[in-house]
Amino acid sequence: MYRSVLKGKYEVIINTERCKGCEICVHACPQQNLELGDDVNGLGYHPVKFSFHGKAGDCTGCNICYWVCPEYAILGVVKA
Amino acid sequence: MQGAEAIAFAAAESGLEAYFGYPITPSSEIMENLAAIYEKGKYGNFRVFFQTSSEIESINMLFGAGASGHIAMTATSGPGLSLMAEGISYSFLSQVPFLIIDVNRGGPGLGNVEPEQSDLSFVYWSLGHGGTRVIAMSPFTVSEAMTLVKKGFELAFKYRMPAVMLTDGVIVHMYENISWKTSEPLRPEVSWSARGRGNGPRHEINSIYLEPKDLRAVKGDLLKKLEALKKEAAYECYYCDGPLDALYISYGISARIALDAVRDLRRSGIRAGLFRPITIYPFAGEALANVAKMAKKLVTVEMNEGQMAKIIKAETGLEPEGLGYLGGEVPRLEEVMEAWR
Amino acid sequence: MEVKQLSTFFPNAANTYCPGCEHGLLLKFIGMALEELGVVDRAVMVGSVGCSTLAYKFINVDYVQAPHGRAPSIMQAIKLLEPESVVFAIQGDGDALSIGLQELINAANRGIPVTVFLYNNMVFGMTGGQMAPTTPNGLKTTTTPGGIRYKYLGPPLDACKILSGFDGVKYLKRVIITPRPIYTKDRLMYSSKEAIESYRAVLNALKTQLNGGFSFVEFLGTCNVNWKMTIEESKKYVHEVTAKMFRPGLCRDEFGVEK
């Protein structure tokens, strides 16, 4: 109960070291669950951060972000 | 057997797996003979015979065949060889083995289809860009052409680099008795090749090293390899066991005439000798320098403007006098004999 | 929670394309498709020369780097000698249609089962944005600062039109790989339809090869850096300009792999 409130049904797994902060997934996510964070990765970019609860709703596991990421930084969407 | 037929036969016997070629006189008979052998299907290893759309395609198919660890060759002539220079350069740095038979014609450009030895500089000094080197050999009989085909495959795979047999229309069209010992086809070690990684590690056949230190390291390794290759230098020396009035230096078809001249001179009491490099690269410079010490005079005989003489200067510091025949003319015996003086 | 990474890519490597460039997307789809078809162990990538060269740092399958334009020749030789291998190349439009056109059309005519993925970004990307044989009127390049004059240079070369003339080609398709920008009331979105369709095309092309046919897919993509556009502008350009000039669609599917 507690877990599902904090997390959500789905989780997007990101290899932040591959992300180039192109923001394609950020725009593509219908729920606005993804945004660029403040950290800087080894490539010198601000990698994307996933939040279970987006501005427009919870992650629905739709996989759109997985499909559009050109860097294979989004490794997959799994059931949380 | 005719030269072209013998070369084709030797290649098939040695375990040739693929021939890729684009016709050009005077090399085409080698291709045609291989087509006939392929058609008969007697050699199980010989799986691919392919007439390409250009020498650019030939060299890249050779590159693909070599990169996947297969024994492959082509035969061509100067104009085709120049088109292949790009692919040969990639092969040198990527360490891809194969054999090219260059049947030298009169050049440059269309020139004529008579024999010349004018591709020598091109082949010896680089045959590509960026510091490319290739193994180069030159036979002077049909039988020797056959053994050099096999040797070419062996050296190419042993050192993982392109090998070139430099020959000409005389050898390729000449009929001669041959001797050939049938042996098992070659099975080079090719665990490095790229043909799908299977259960093993990945293999990369590449010539890109974006970091200067990486390229420097690889080129350093290649230079070491070329150093090791030196021990493969092969030559023959005729009448080299004592003081000489003149030492002739000649290779390939020219060496046949030079040898006749030397024999005739010996008969008339002149102490002439002949040094004949069989491998042009690596060049048997040390051996030549030793023999040259005993000679009053050095004379090169070749069918170009003196390309071998320049190589000798670079390899040994010696400066031989030169007889050069241009335009598709073979050396004239009387002139060669006269040159001892 | 962990996900199993694709074994086709080095786990700790990042590819070296510019941010947002679909070169990376295409490579990712190839990796996915090889895995889905269970042919990773038999795969040989032949690298062409252009930005796709950079794939060697990322893709974990056997790899042979070709000279500029010559990948089809190398692929055919490997396939002839290693019939069990799955051989493919990613070629740029300069590589395939300028310097390598002869190699490409001869390969297409022969129909030896290999696969060419053409990444058409309408410029020479790697060398800094010079004119390509596909550059449209209106796109300024470093060698055509005043735009293209067709009268002098001819209209852009259409790869699918050329290749449709060869019976050896068993699968021929042009797709847009660039996610389409969608403008809602309050924000920009990107569609994933193109990506999924591109992945299917990769899969079908490789299936065609496995069935013994030559396959070719052209992907319309961006090079925002050399087009001197933002990522968003370049994506819009593909959908508004490129796709009007190079019509996407299936030209041939001889073995019915799309069904």
Ligand SMILES: Cc1ncc(C[n+]2csc(CCOP(=O)(O)OP(=O)(O)O)c2C)c(N)n1
């Ligand atoms: C023989 C030769 N000529 C020129 C080049 C330089 N060069 C490298 S990549 C390239 C063009 C690449 O453009 P394209 O094929 O469209 O690929 P992109 O980088 O746009 O993906 C050129 C001209 C080369 N490497 N080799």
Ligand code: SF4
């Ligand atoms: S799976 Fe769908 S909803 Fe979840 S983050 Fe990705 S795009 Fe957004």
Ligand code: SF4
């Ligand atoms: S699409 Fe990929 S690379 Fe681009 S911001 Fe998202 S995770 Fe990062």
Ligand code: SF4
């Ligand atoms: S130069 Fe152009 S084609 Fe190459 S990676 Fe960058 S954006 Fe992509």
